[in-house]
Amino acid sequence: MLQTIELTKRYEDGLLALDALSLEIRPGEIFFLLGANGAGKTTTINLLLNFIEPTSGKALINGIDVMEQPLETKKHVAFVSENVMLYGNFTARQNLDFFARLGGKTHLAKSDYYNVMRRVGLQEEAFERKLKTFSKGMRQKVGLAIAIIKDASNIVMDEPTTGLDPKSAAELMQILLRLRDAGKAILMCTHDLFRAKTVADRVGIMKEGRLVMLRTREEFLQDDLERIYLNYMQEAVL
Numbered sequence: 001m002l003q004t005i006e007l008t009k010r011y012e013d014g015l016l017a018l019d020a021l022s023l024e025i026r027p028g029e030i031f032f033l034l035g036a037n038g039a040g041k042t043t044t045i046n047l048l049l050n051f052i053e054p055t056s057g058k059a060l061i062n063g064i065d066v067m068e069q070p071l072e073t074k075k076h077v078a079f080v081s082e083n084v085m086l087y088g089n090f091t092a093r094q095n096l097d098f099f100a101r102l103g104g105k106t107h108l109a110k111s112d113y114y115n116v117m118r119r120v121g122l123q124e125e126a127f128e129r130k131l132k133t134f135s136k137g138m139r140q141k142v143g144l145a146i147a148i149i150k151d152a153s154n155i156v157m158d159e160p161t162t163g164l165d166p167k168s169a170a171e172l173m174q175i176l177l178r179l180r181d182a183g184k185a186i187l188m189c190t191h192d193l194f195r196a197k198t199v200a201d202r203v204g205i206m207k208e209g210r211l212v213m214l215r216t217r218e219e220f221l222q223d224d225l226e227r228i229y230l231n232y233m234q235e236a237v238l
């Protein structure tokens with residue numbers, strides 16, 4: 001479970017990027033966080049991953065405070081972003097092996113790595129190629145494969161479909177649904193309303209650091225999500 005309690009971030013320059021966000025993403029749930037550029041989505045993720053410190057409030061992973069127990073909480077969350085940190089001089093398989101061992105998984109064989117790379121749709125000829133020769137979308141697939149191997153109970157994604165070709169983006173959604181059915185709590189920050197409509201169990205819209213809308217799948221399907229989104233973007237923040 002991913003949880004924020006009155007989570008607030010004011011950056012050093014005084015900008016209030018996140019204003020008392022309280023949110024809970026439960027096991028077996030895909031939550032899409034939408035919002036304009038600069039709304040505070042990445043800030044929320046950075047706080048959950050303890051990359052930055054909150055001004056006030058708390059972020060919890062499986063009930064544990066990320067500030068109090070940073071190493072413990074990191075074990076329970078996998079992160080997939082547009083700019084995944086990977087080793088250019090390692091092959092795709094070596095990157096997977098490196099991060100798997102880092103996460104304490106020392107029993108995996110070459111075939112396990114190949115299977116997960118197939119699952120994320122990376123082409124076979126790239127499995128043993130150095131990462132520095134990869135395109136952006138190929139790197140993202142390796143990042144996703146690492147997240148799957150980590151098998152954490154929570155998955156956090158920052159715009160994971162950016163850079164993926166349409167087929168790969170569709171495959172990512174299938175993977176998300178399977179992970180959700182396996183009981184993972186999934187937070188995805190995105191601008192992709194179409195994918196939100198297709199797979200989200202709940203959707204939140206952020207505006208200027210505040211959560212202005214929260215709807216379950218049942219609720220947002222009764223209306224047009226795009227229309228809802230545009231309406232919220234036009235209204236002034238109260």
Ligand SMILES: Nc1ncnc2c1ncn2[C@@H]1O[C@H](COP(=O)(O)OP(=O)(O)OP(=O)(O)O)[C@@H](O)[C@H]1O
Pocket residue numbers: 011012013015017035036037038039040041042043044
């Ligand atoms: N390190 C920083 N220092 C100062 N201000 C920052 C910093 N990082 C982000 N901000 C500001 O905080 C606000 C929220 O940024 P954030 O990156 O969380 O938005 P976002 O919702 O992820 O946007 P996007 O959709 O463009 O990715 C923005 O106004 C941004 O300029």
Ligand SMILES: [Mg+2]
Pocket residue numbers: 041042043158
């Ligand atoms: Mg962002």
